[in-house]
Amino acid sequence: MTVIEVIKRRKSCRTYSRQTIEPWKLAELRKFLASNNEAPFGSRFRFHLLDFDELEIGELRKLTTYGVIQGARHFVVGAVEKQPKAMEDFGYGMERNILKATSLELGTCILGGTFKRSGFADKIKMRKDEVLPVISPIGYPRDNMSFTDRVFRLVAASDRRKPWDELFYHDNGDALSPEAPELEEYKTPLECVRLAPSASNKQPWRIVWAGDSKIFHFYLKRTPGYEKLIKEIKLQNVDMGIALCHFQLSAKELGLNGSWSVFNLERRKENWEYLASWVGH
Structure with a gap:
């Protein structure tokens, strides 16, 4: 797919299936995250792909997402050094991650408020000179959206764009x-x-x-x-x-x-x- 096709295809997903992500896709995504350092305003950021195995699912529920995200086991988490326009640079870098995941036919959803920031910050050993703006689950979308997912999309009018x-x-x-x-x-x-x-x-x-x-x-x-x-x-x-x-x-x-x-x-x-x-x- 071209970048433009991926942009048109991308859709926020809050409900994930139990389908396992293929190892080669995880490896390709991790490689992309490690090389993703392009920032319009020069901020320094880093990204990690966290994998919560079966033993950690209980811990994951405590970290996120107040019922908003269901079924996800992998999360893209990152941090950016504090400086002017750090938020814009991080958003730029995170969206590149999202588009890469979409090109691999994986679902994503950028989360800014419905997760426990300190818990994920501990997971990536965030420094005092960094902040963690947003995260995203990664996985295969479930065929049927959860009730919570449908409510979020309805309230936010997620499928609608301004003219x-x-x-x-x-x-x-x-x-x-x-x-x-x-x-x-x-x-x-x-x-x-x-x-x-x-x-x-x-x-x-x-x-x-x-x-x-x-x-x-x-x-x-x-x-x-x-x-x-x-x-x-x-x-x-x-x-x-x-x-x-x-x-x-x-x-x-x-x-x-x-x-x-x-x-x-x-x-x-x-x-x-x-x-x-x-x-x-």
Whole structure:
């Protein structure tokens, strides 16, 4: 599968079957995790694949997930050193892991709040200069979703995405249309951002196209009061890293070269925080 096909196929899974993951898939995933160090803003992170055997299932129930995740035995867990834009970098790296797992036909679900952070931090020997933003179970999806899974998807409207005119804009504030001929090859990277997962499906990214150039400014439309319960962890900044990942990987696959730059731009509207800009080459 291409990256773009994997992005379109990815779906959050909270209910897993008892089917054992093939050793070669686990080995390939571990190899990917060990080499995954690409970060747009230079943060240092690390990822681990935890395997809870039958003797540890009881311990796993204490660590996670308050009934949200059922049947999973493997988890991707990581930590990132504390620094500006660490959340975005970690989200970028974690989404690369998620897409790799999806390409192996494995289910995933990024968790930001429904797990015991300290327990997983102990498992990976997290240092004082690190934080653990999110984790994800890994496994084969069960044919029938659990009741809890169905409720979560219903409450978060997980299968719904905001339309283009609520996410993407011209520099003058007018909404971008996917039918705009001037966008040409960048329609697909923008659509891949629109399909990205986010905490509670808030879809906090807003992108402004800088006129006739190949520059796209990324903003975070923060939900007031959403992140006050988890100190040091900014889930919507993690979401922005996921959006950057989808945009860059899909652009790269289409042969659209570019890089991330940070300009001295002010907030746009009352709650749009400027993050970074994609500058096409």
